[in-house]
Amino acid sequence: MSIAENIAQVRAEIARVCREVGRDPGEITLVGASKMNDAAACREAIAAGIDVLGENRVQEMTAKLEQGAYEGAPLHFIGHLQRNKVGKVVGRVALIQSVGSLELLEEIQRVAAARDVVQDILLEVNIGAEEAKSGFLAGDVPAAAQRAMELPNVRVRGLMTIPPADAQREENMRYFREVRALYVDMNEKLFHNELEYLSMGMSGDYQDAIRxxxxxxxxxxxxxGARHYN
Structure with a gap:
């Protein structure tokens, strides 16, 4: 199937799940995670109406930016971001979805201030408390949000999470619900209901994330399509 056909199929599945749980499919932003796909594939996805493109790797994103791969759609950075590469991302993407440490937050502020921009971000929640994964532990997210609110060149737009890869479906759903509850609580108590994005779910579990x-x-x-790693 073509990229356009795949997008149509994913949107149909989003609509089906939304009907199931009484939600509006128009509420769901579809991010095409275009890691290891070339500029032509990105353009094909944009032509097919993808809402956003998301990249995981700074070097790949930079190369495709130079090729005009993302013209016509917002670009998000969705992968692990090292502090020494912040300068290649801030101001070049609409949203950094993966801010999972205070050190990274402070570096984004430093670079954004130097460029006189306000960088939109999501705070990444390490909901499974995995030692090898970046992200704030759930209990540390409110304090991180409060620190971010003190930074004039950073704007928190919501939360992002990736549950443990080995989690079974019921456990996965529990993790999603915990992050949703954290999002709702923080949105009400800290952000006066101004948060917009709860980014959860990938190809294997986006239906449950929407639920x-x-x-x-x-x-x-x-x-x-399947990625072919060397």
Whole structure:
């Protein structure tokens, strides 16, 4: 199937799940995770009406920016961002979805201030408390949000999470619901209901993420096909 056909199929599935749980499919932002797909594939996804493109790797994103791969759609950075590469991302993407440490937050502020821009971000929640994964532990997210609110060149737009890869479906749903509850609580108590994005779910579990309350899903292989790693 073509990228356009895959996008149509994913949107149909989003609509089906939204009907099931009484939600409006128009609430769901579909991010095409275009890692390891070339500029032509990105353009094909944009032509087919993808809402957003998301990149995981700074070097790949930079190369495709130079090729005009993302013209016509917002670009998000959705992968692990090292502090020494912040300068290649700030001001070049609409949203950094993966801010998972205070050190990274402070570096984004430093670079954004130097460029006189306000960088939109999501705070990444390490909901499974995995030692090898970046992200704030759930209990540390409110304090991180409060620190971010003190930074004039950073704007928190919501939360993002990736549950443990080995989680079974019921456990996965529990993680999604926990992040949703955290999002709702923080939105009410800290952000006066100004948060917009709860980014949860990928190709294998975006339906359950929507059932749990996600309004942004990051779908790669279901749109672009299987990735072939060297």
């Amino acid at each position: 749990a309350g996600a309004n942004m899903v990051r779908v790669g292989t279901a749109i672009f």
